[in-house]
Amino acid sequence: MASKGRAPMDLPAWRGSLEIGNDWALWCGSVGESRLHSHFAAQAAWSSHGVGIVDAAGLQRQAPCVLVEPMAPHRLLAGESVTLIFVEPRRNGLVRLPPALQASLCAALQGPYAIIPADPDAFFWPSPLVACAEVDCEWEQAVRDIVDADLHKGRLELAWVAGRFNLSTDRFRHVFAERLGMPFKRFVLWRRLRLAVTLRQGGADITRCAHSAGFADAAHFGRTLKANFGIHASLLCAP
Missing domain, CATH: 1.10.10.60 (Homeodomain-like)
Structure with a gap:
């Protein structure tokens, strides 16, 4: 369900750890509210408590898993025990996450998820997880x-x-x-x-x-x- 989201008055500190791979990054921990922003990497966020997110139009969405397309303006709402991944959108459609992380994301996508922006022609998520391309x-x-x-x-x-x-x-x-x-x-x-x-x-x-x-x-x-x-x-x- 979507609702109008208001800009945060105070931005609580995040607590967690960041790991960066060859073309992916992983944040695990609590998430503080962020200001509206966009980034080149595609993003996925999931939590057993659900993830709240606000899009460029100010509409707020809540889902167990949220998928953000590259360069899509958004801001996350504060939450506990959240897993965030960022993935470089390679032109050949390649996604190479560590096996445990890939399995965790695939499991999250078995339930309801929201895509930002809500575009049926979204070009990144979730199709890259169908198969991994061969690489040299x-x-x-x-x-x-x-x-x-x-x-x-x-x-x-x-x-x-x-x-x-x-x-x-x-x-x-x-x-x-x-x-x-x-x-x-x-x-x-x-x-x-x-x-x-x-x-x-x-x-x-x-x-x-x-x-x-x-x-x-x-x-x-x-x-x-x-x-x-x-x-x-x-x-x-x-x-």
Whole structure:
């Protein structure tokens, strides 16, 4: 059932943990209300207590599972014991979640769910979960190794990475998009975020995490994290 949602007067702190994979991120814990925002990654949220969400029109929905399309404006309402996942919308339709997480999401989709926006032609959810495409994992791992080794240097030139594969810049861009289904810049962004979050969980301060992952400073890292997942860097508490 939908109703008009009001903007939050106070935004309670979130409590939980964030894990970032190659092209997915997982938040487990409580969720505080957020302001209306959108991000390139598709998002799914589910909880045994139900998930509340408000769309761009201000309509509030409640369901055991909520699916948010890429770039769809939304804001989550506060809730306990919520699982959030963010998935890069690869052009080849590939979704590769860890088996346990994939199983958990598939189980959540067996019950009622809501899609934001409520568009019958929604292009991402839930079809990517039907099957996983075959990928050249060895080639992708080779790219990861090259990129990860130089993340701390900041800007990564596509031409330099292409040269490591003895390919022209244009040819490498084409091959990369064809094999991985995502732009090279998005691939690098996920690697930076993954490294920064991993270092933070290991006890490093946010400034060191940011510089080690190639962000200009802690503020740059914080803005990027917020833009992609709607999560503040201050929530990444070291052990």
